[in-house]
Amino acid sequence: MDYSLEDGKWSDPFDELLDSRTKLRKMNIVTQSVRVPHNIDSSVENSSFIEIKETIHEDKPLTCEDCFIKVHCPSDSISTPCDKRLGAVLFNCGLSPITRLKLEGFEGSSDTDTKDANINVNVENPFLNINASPNMCSNFGKRQLSKSYKMVTVVHPSSIVLKPGKWRKSLNNFIRTKITEINFNKKVERSSICQDRKSLVLKGEHKFKNKCEEEVLKYCDQSIPLPFNDAYEQNKLLNSIKIGEGAYGEVFLCSKNQNRLEKHISNIVLKIIPLEGSTEINGEKQKSFSQILPEIIITTKMSSLQTNKINSTDGFVSIHKVSLVKGNYPQHFIKLWEKYDNEKGSENDHPRLFGENQLFVILELKFAGSDMANFQFLNSEQSYYALLQIILALAVGEEEYQFEHRDLHLGNILIEYTNKKHIIFTLKNTHLTVLSKGVNMTIIDYTLSRITIDSCCYFNDLSSDEELFQATGDYQYDVYRLMRNELKPAREAQSISVSKVQLIPLLSLP
Numbered sequence: 001m002d003y004s005l006e007d008g009k010w011s012d013p014f015d016e017l018l019d020s021r022t023k024l025r026k027m028n029i030v031t032q033s034v035r036v037p038h039n040i041d042s043s044v045e046n047s048s049f050i051e052i053k054e055t056i057h058e059d060k061p062l063t064c065e066d067c068f069i070k071v072h073c074p075s076d077s078i079s080t081p082c083d084k085r086l087g088a089v090l091f092n093c094g095l096s097p098i099t100r101l102k103l104e105g106f107e108g109s110s111d112t113d114t115k116d117a118n119i120n121v122n123v124e125n126p127f128l129n130i131n132a133s134p135n136m137c138s139n140f141g142k143r144q145l146s147k148s149y150k151m152v153t154v155v156h157p158s159s160i161v162l163k164p165g166k167w168r169k170s171l172n173n174f175i176r177t178k179i180t181e182i183n184f185n186k187k188v189e190r191s192s193i194c195q196d197r198k199s200l201v202l203k204g205e206h207k208f209k210n211k212c213e214e215e216v217l218k219y220c221d222q223s224i225p226l227p228f229n230d231a232y233e234q235n236k237l238l239n240s241i242k243i244g245e246g247a248y249g250e251v252f253l254c255s256k257n258q259n260r261l262e263k264h265i266s267n268i269v270l271k272i273i274p275l276e277g278s279t280e281i282n283g284e285k286q287k288s289f290s291q292i293l294p295e296i297i298i299t300t301k302m303s304s305l306q307t308n309k310i311n312s313t314d315g316f317v318s319i320h321k322v323s324l325v326k327g328n329y330p331q332h333f334i335k336l337w338e339k340y341d342n343e344k345g346s347e348n349d350h351p352r353l354f355g356e357n358q359l360f361v362i363l364e365l366k367f368a369g370s371d372m373a374n375f376q377f378l379n380s381e382q383s384y385y386a387l388l389q390i391i392l393a394l395a396v397g398e399e400e401y402q403f404e405h406r407d408l409h410l411g412n413i414l415i416e417y418t419n420k421k422h423i424i425f426t427l428k429n430t431h432l433t434v435l436s437k438g439v440n441m442t443i444i445d446y447t448l449s450r451i452t453i454d455s456c457c458y459f460n461d462l463s464s465d466e467e468l469f470q471a472t473g474d475y476q477y478d479v480y481r482l483m484r485n486e487l488k489p490a491r492e493a494q495s496i497s498v499s500k501v502q503l504i505p506l507l508s509l510p
């Protein structure tokens with residue numbers, strides 16, 4: 001029975017507030033002067049936060065005099081989004097604001113209102129104290145209100161302040177564009193592991209590499225790499241366009257024309273990942289066969305949950321095919337790359353730098369919509385059911401494969417509009433039906449994920465990846481540290497049988 005209200009009709013007090021900012025001002029809930037810091041703060045880490053003075057008169061609009069800034073140290077606090085702290089005072093309703101967070105990096109908000117603010121920031125060499133304890137850092141990240149009562153974020157000199165989402169991409173971009181003197185040689189290669197619960201399955205580097213290459217070819221249903229240009233000829237692909245990029249790959253959308261204009265497969269996404277080359281790409285060492293293998297296995301397994309009888313879900317991206325190709329980047333993809341770069345600006349390196357012996361893995365995925373960081377929900381109810389879909393998909397994945405995503409930020413959750421009224425899940429043989437409220441949610445990007453299949457655990461080893469645990473700039477980065485702390489006892493006990501779902505808060509729900 002559907003007890004929810006008609007699609008698009010339902011709204012809670014907060015939706016009304018969101019309808020227009022003018023209303024907020026009329027209600028004295030928000031004033032020009034405090035709105036900017038308030039919104040910025042919802043995606044800023046724990047370097048500082050605003051507190052409202054207790055003497056506040058509820059019937060009067062807030063001004064900066066009513067607030068003071070507190071500074072916290074990351075070692076002893078968590079960067080709870082500030083809207084939670086302010087929520088009780090500013091938004092007297094059951095739900096916290098669902099904001100589209102737009103923190104454009106370490107320099108503060110991208111909000112045009114902050115343009116003329118005093119930016120008290122020195123980004124020339126923020127890594128100098130990179131290994132220093134934040135406790136010992138006297139001028140630990142703080143913010144200041146400018147004369148015009150606007151808030152800016154100041155870089156914490158002993159940590160890396162990044163925008164939320166694709167942390168590795170942001171980090172590499174930060175290093176390449178902002179650091180003039182890099183005192184930062186601690187890059188650790190992430191090792192990939194296919195580990196038995198008790199002992200390593202594969203030993204010896206060379207054997208291991210060959211075994212992984214063989215395995216990758218097996219998943220590709222190939223015996224040798226295919227020539228890139230022939231396998232993905234321009235006339236086999238229609239309406240191609242570059243739609244996204246990550247630290248490791250370029251993502252294109254196209255329709256695949258299988259038999260020269262005869263059979264037409266609807267939209268597919270090609271995620272193209274360079275492999276095994278010695279050239280650094282996007283500030284990263286290229287992935288090895290052993291590092292890509294877990295991603296291929298995990299993507300294939302999670303996709304197969306669609307047809308599983310006992311635990312099933314469509315919530316993980318569908319994979320049609322994997323290919324291993326070799327050769328220069330085809331010209332038609334280079335053109336699409338350049339078009340994207342001209343229109344949106346790419347943070348990645350130009351693909352012309354790949355030589356003729358370059359290997360790539362290409363994941364052919366189903367198009368699953370746009371990412372949640374760029375999506376605006378119609379109302380709270382829609383976001384609530386979206387969240388339920390994600391939770392149930394994770395529950396199914398965890399039940400079947402002890403799946404942990406471990407990097408579930410907004411950029412890795414895709415949303416597509418759907419006409420389906422319900423989304424169906426099967427969990428331990430029980431059918432569960434969730435209202436779609438017009439949206440279908442899909443989880444992508446298993447670079448950091450881990451699953452267990454028949455007592456064999458597949459994952460990339462994050463324990464030596466210090467970068468992952470040093471970034472700040474969003475609550476997302478605290479979650480990495482919190483999870484590491486949480487798992488320490490298990491690691492110390494040499495146990496890897498952990499079945500916690502890591503879910504970076506998706507929405508600012510109370």
Ligand SMILES: Nc1ncnc2c1ncn2[C@@H]1O[C@H](COP(=O)(O)OP(=O)(O)OP(=O)(O)O)[C@@H](O)[C@H]1O
Nearest residue numbers: 244245246247248249251269365366367368369445
């Ligand atoms: N199946 C898909 N449907 C629609 N868009 C997609 C799909 N897969 C990827 N994308 C788009 O491409 C972007 C990059 O993809 P993805 O996160 O898989 O790359 P990545 O290189 O693994 O990223 P990271 O830097 O996090 O490792 C996504 O944020 C999304 O916008």
